[in-house]
Amino acid sequence: MLYTPAPLHIPDGFLSILVSVVCWAITIIVIGFAISKTNKALGEKQIPLMGVMAAFIFAAQMINFPVAGGTSGHLLGGALAAIVLGPWAGMLVMTAVIAVQALLFQDGGLLVMGANILNMGLVTAAIGYGLYRSVAGQSKTVKLTVVGIAAWLSVMAGALLTSLQLWLSGTSQLEIVIPAMLGVHALIGLGEALITVFALAFIIQTRPDLIGEGSESAKASRNWVFAGGIVSLLVVLLSPLASADPDGLERVAKDLGFLSVGQDAPYQVIPDYTVPFLGETALSTILAGVVGILVVGVIIVLIARGMKAKS
Amino acid sequence: MHFDAFDRYHEKESFLHRLDPRVKVLVTVIFIVSNALLPDGAWIAFLFAWLFVLAANLFSQLGIGYSLKRSIIALPFALIAITVLFSMPGKPLSTFHFLMWNLTITDAGLLRFVSILIRAWLSVQMAILLVAVTRFPDLIHALEHLRVPAILTTIIAFLYRYLFVLTDEVFRLLRARESRSAAVPGSRSGGGVLWRAKVAGNMAGQLFLRSYERSDRIYNAMIARGYAGHLYTLNPHEMKSGDYFTTAFAVAVIFILQILGRL
Known part of the structure; x- marks a missing residue:
């Protein structure tokens, strides 16, 4: 068959309306940014280029290589698109790809398309480009290694987000969906990483002029490194935590009121809405969360400083 | 196709x-x-x-x-x-x-x-x-008409227009790999998983270059026909x-x- 559905595309019906709407809101904001940035930075020439590149990602997903036992590795393309086209254009290209997959092939739903774009297009591009920029100016080996790690992480991030959305919608149980999704996608991510690295190596070797280094200002590039770093760190920290102690994550979400909000339709939430964090235990959980975020933030800033000093 | x-x-x-x-x-x-x-x-x-x-x-x-x-x-x-x-x-x-x-x-x-x-x-x-x-x-x-930004709908229109062209390109690449992968019956051709991944990666890179160069030609052809940044329809x-x-x-x-x- 010309087109085979990939496992990350959520169909309609599997996410609650609130989770779908929140994901759409995030996606629309990010895409809005991407559009204004692309309009500013690129001329009309870029539009045919981005369109053909979207078709390229779509077609490249058909290239596969046999792994073992009838399974095969293939490309999803979020990280590759962001690296070769830049982050904003990469996001728009992935959005178009996911939209066509949903509209034309019913691979992924319409109401949940916001979530699918977020999981497979936006987060993957942020991780791919952010980590790639963090090693700008380094040797080719370092760059390709980091690209491989970024490609693998981008798939894991998509899987993690998908699991969390399914769980918040009350569709899947956390202690099963997280290990199952992350386990499967750890392997899928390996295929993604290998193809992305070899494709990029090939492009750098034949047309090094296409992969521009200094197209972005130093500040914008630092922001991307920062964003990519944070998302990657979240995946790295949250995945083992969620796999090892899903009850902990569930408890935090319950205390914060996420669970009831996510699993009920909004018309039930609004009438008897109670402020969930007035309880003393819940308050302490939130404080712990804030402290945790602060600690992580400080670590990231320190790492970023260290990287800046080195480069 | x-x-x-x-x-x-x-x-x-x-x-x-x-x-x-x-x-x-x-x-x-x-x-x-x-x-x-x-x-x-x-x-x-x-x-x-x-x-x-x-x-x-x-x-x-x-x-x-x-x-x-x-x-x-x-x-x-x-x-x-x-x-x-x-x-x-x-x-x-x-x-x-x-x-x-x-x-x-x-x-x-x-x-x-x-x-x-x-x-x-x-x-x-x-x-x-x-x-x-x-x-x-x-x-x-x-x-x-339903207020989806024009840049996105244009990208989608191009994606749809050139998807079959690039799919043909992928089939050419796959056929080329197939025709170079002769094997003795009963045994597999080629190297290990890593080697096969490298071949697939090179194919993706090759496809990227061909697509990129094609988009250049497309753009020039569009300019020659009066493209000024947006698409028109004869079907209002x-x-x-x-x-x-x-x-x-x-x-x-x-x-x-x-x-x-x-x-």
Whole structure:
């Protein structure tokens, strides 16, 4: 068959309306940014280029290589698109790809398309480009290694987000969906990483002029490194935590009121809405969360400083 | 490969085919949102929603079972929801042994699982019908009318236009790999997994370069034909009174569905 559905595309019906709407809101904001940035930075020439590149990602997903036992590795393309086209254009290209997959092939739903774009297009591009920029100016080996790690992480991030959305919608149980999704996608991510690295190596070797280094200002590039770093760190920290102690994550979400909000339709939430964090235990959980975020933030800033000093 | 190799459009003379694409997109989206809003176990509402889908099938002249035949596509994903069968607290219905677990299906779990499946199944049928009765360029045009940013719809239009060209390119690459992968019967050709991944990666890189260079040629050809940043259509969409009436009728039916689901 010309087109085979990939496992990350959520169909309609599997996410609650609130989770779908929140994901759409995030996606629309990010895409809005991407559009204004692309309009500013690129001329009309870029539009045919981005369109053909979207078709390229779509077609490249058909290239596969046999792994073992009838399974095969293939490309999803979020990280590759962001690296070769830049982050904003990469996001728009992935959005178009996911939209066509949903509209034309019913691979992924319409109401949940916001979530699918977020999981497979936006987060993957942020991780791919952010980590790639963090090693700008380094040797080719370092760059390709980091690209491989970024490609693998981008798939894991998509899987993690998908699991969390399914769980918040009350569709899947956390202690099963997280290990199952992350386990499967750890392997899928390996295929993604290998193809992305070899494709990029090939492009750098034949047309090094296409992969521009200094197209972005130093500040914008630092922001991307920062964003990519944070998302990657979240995946790295949250995945083992969620796999090892899903009850902990569930408890935090319950205390914060996420669970009831996510699993009920909004018309039930609004009438008897109670402020969930007035309880003393819940308050302490939130404080712990804030402290945790602060600690992580400080670590990231320190790492970023260290990287800046080195480069 | 022909340009419409990927299209799911079925040429027919029907009421749904003639309807303005905007109406079709809007009603499809409202129907899917309505499915998501229906509470678990609203069987009567689900039944009427299914009748709505059947009626749409009838009005499309594609045959009453058209969307049903293609709706299996969303089913593999049901696996991901299977855990709710056992995890919702409720009256135990049956217990069975699977590998190392004793699994108990509860009534609440079963209710939720079946409801999720029905929602997904109804929604995907409507989406299948939408692309079967609407040409894809018309669909993109409708999205533009519905305030989707022009840059996105243009990218989607290009993606659709060049997808079959690049698919041909992929098939050429795959054929080239195939023809260079001779093997003694019974043994595999080529090296290990890493080597095969490298070949696939090089193919993706090659495809990128060919696509990139093609987009350059396309752009030059477009400039030569007067491209100035946006696309024109010779097929302006016009809402007729019948389109407004159909929209109002469909929205009213979906509203009644919602009330039925809450009774």
